[in-house]
Amino acid sequence: MSFNYICKMKQIEIEELENWYPKNYQNKIVGRRVIIGQIIPIMDNLNSLFKVNKIGVSPLKKEIRNIIFGKGKTKILIWTQMHGNESSGTKALFDFFNFIERPGQLTYFRDKILNNCKLLCVPMLNPDGAEAYTRVNSGGIDLNRDVIDKKAIESRILQDILLEFQPDYCFNMHDQRTIFSVGKNNKPATLSFLAPSEDKERSLTDGRIETMKVIVSMNNLLKKCIPGQIGRYTDEFYPTATGDNFQKMGFNTVLIESGHYKGDYQREITRKYTFFALLQGILYTVDAGHVEDHQSYFEIPDNEKKYLDIILKNVKYQGKKSDIGILYEEKLRNNEVCFDSKVDKIEDLANYNADKIIDKVEVNFRNLADVVEWLKNKNI
Ligand SMILES: [Zn+2]
Structure with missing residues (x-):
């Protein structure tokens, strides 16, 4: 034993x-x-x-x-x-x-x-x-x-x-x-x-x-x-x-x-x-x-690199149906870290995930600045 x-x-x-x-x-x-x-x-x-x-x-x-x-x-x-x-x-x-x-x-x-x-x-x-x-x-x-x-x-x-x-x-x-x-x-x-x-x-x-x-x-x-x-x-x-x-x-x-x-x-x-x-x-x-x-x-x-801050799904960009992926840029302003939206991808993002996913936005974005402006107005 x-x-x-x-x-x-x-x-x-x-x-x-x-x-x-x-x-x-x-x-x-x-x-x-x-x-x-x-x-x-x-x-x-x-x-x-x-x-x-x-x-x-x-x-x-x-x-x-x-x-x-x-x-x-x-x-x-x-x-x-x-x-x-x-x-x-x-x-x-x-x-x-x-x-x-x-x-x-x-x-x-x-x-x-x-x-x-x-x-x-x-x-x-x-x-x-x-x-x-x-x-x-x-x-x-x-x-x-x-x-x-x-x-x-x-x-x-x-x-x-x-x-x-x-x-x-x-x-x-x-x-x-x-x-x-x-x-x-x-x-x-x-x-x-x-x-x-x-x-x-x-x-x-x-x-x-x-x-x-x-x-x-x-x-x-x-x-x-x-x-x-x-x-x-x-x-x-x-x-x-x-x-x-x-x-x-x-x-x-x-x-x-x-x-x-x-x-x-x-x-x-x-x-x-x-x-x-x-x-x-x-x-x-x-x-x-x-x-x-x-x-x-x-x-x-x-x-992998498949996560974004925001995905706008099924939107129109310059007349074409697409998804838009946003990544924040961190900036220090007045001693505070701010998160500025920046368009990272304009493509089919079915294989991506995000912190926020917003579907079917009824806007035809003309350019990148349009997207950033829209997010700002919506306080996103
Ligand atoms: Zn490091």
């Missing part, structure tokens, strides 16, 4: 998370644009579990800080907003800090994390881009394509941390545009994941397989609450991308792309699911044994 003495760790339940979240998320940072001035006072007020350090300044002299906590062996590096206008990861990270400070009925999981992990977080790598609401930094550099050249000071700060900290796992937090969709019904890709390739052949190295397992673990939890809205980002190798290179250097790097949820233009629903994903990804590192294989990573459907 044999005995199995392996005691498996309890898995977190989605209902417990849904209960905890509304009363405890970080409600001081909401909306699409998050800037350094909003997060500094929160960092200053974190409790004694956290150690906050200034690690540099941006070209426009804004502080870049890191936050360190946990006394375990597994080292986890998380950075957010390397693209300044992608704030969901930052909001989710501060939700996670609240979880560490006041886990309530989820204390068991919080303690597992603090006892097994050491976390180093950089909550806004590109504060200048955040202020200006741009993807790039103040010098026009895309930090996610600067890993080899290291032209930007922000890129050097991140790599210095990486090499000094030597993490076992990295979480690279981004936002993706509304256009990304998943599956036959073209639902919005609310969350997409990637275990980046280390080479052109997209080889399945041991490290990459481990990254895939983190994603399998997150997907298993998330598919209970947003089924059909989780996608897999293309694993084409980008020689200058951060994740691909970090993975190649031996640091398992999970890419999380927060995307659209119907009606949620401020990405407040999305940030909740991003927090769930991040928390589950970290819990995976405590109990990697609960994911036995990486194969179901490949069952996550590919991201």
Whole structure:
């Protein structure tokens, strides 16, 4: 007779998370644009579990800080907003800090994390881009394509941390545009994941397989609450991308792309699911044994680009029957993110989905400006 003495760790339940979240998320940072001035006072007020350090300044002299906590062996590096206008990861990270400070009925999981992990977080790598609401930094550099050249000071700060900290796992937090969709019904890709390739052949190295397992673990939890809205980002190798290179250097790097949820233009629903994903990804590192294989990573459907902000169906454009697809352009005006309508497609859009679908508009649009004007008058 044999005995199995392996005691498996309890898995977190989605209902417990849904209960905890509304009363405890970080409600001081909401909306699409998050800037350094909003997060500094929160960092200053974190409790004694956290150690906050200034690690540099941006070209426009804004502080870049890191936050360190946990006394375990597994080292986890998380950075957010390397693209300044992608704030969901930052909001989710501060939700996670609240979880560490006041886990309530989820204390068991919080303690597992603090006892097994050491976390180093950089909550806004590109504060200048955040202020200006741009993807790039103040010098026009895309930090996610600067890993080899290291032209930007922000890129050097991140790599210095990486090499000094030597993490076992990295979480690279981004936002993706509304256009990304998943599956036959073209639902919005609310969350997409990637275990980046280390080479052109997209080889399945041991490290990459481990990254895939983190994603399998997150997907298993998330598919209970947003089924059909989780996608897999293309694993084409980008020689200058951060994740691909970090993975190649031996640091398992999970890419999380927060995307659209119907009606949620401020990405407040999305940030909740991003927090769930991040928390589950970290819990995976405590109990990697609960994911036995990486194969179901490949069952996550590919991201496609079949989602628009608005579709006007069966309208007339220059006398011809057609559909019109609108994509919003995000513009910062008076410190507010505005969503300007822009015609993206004039064609049969039967294979597309949208946040709003308006059928049979009785107007013959003469030109693109007509369409934009009509939307404005209808307050859409
Ligand atoms: Zn990004």
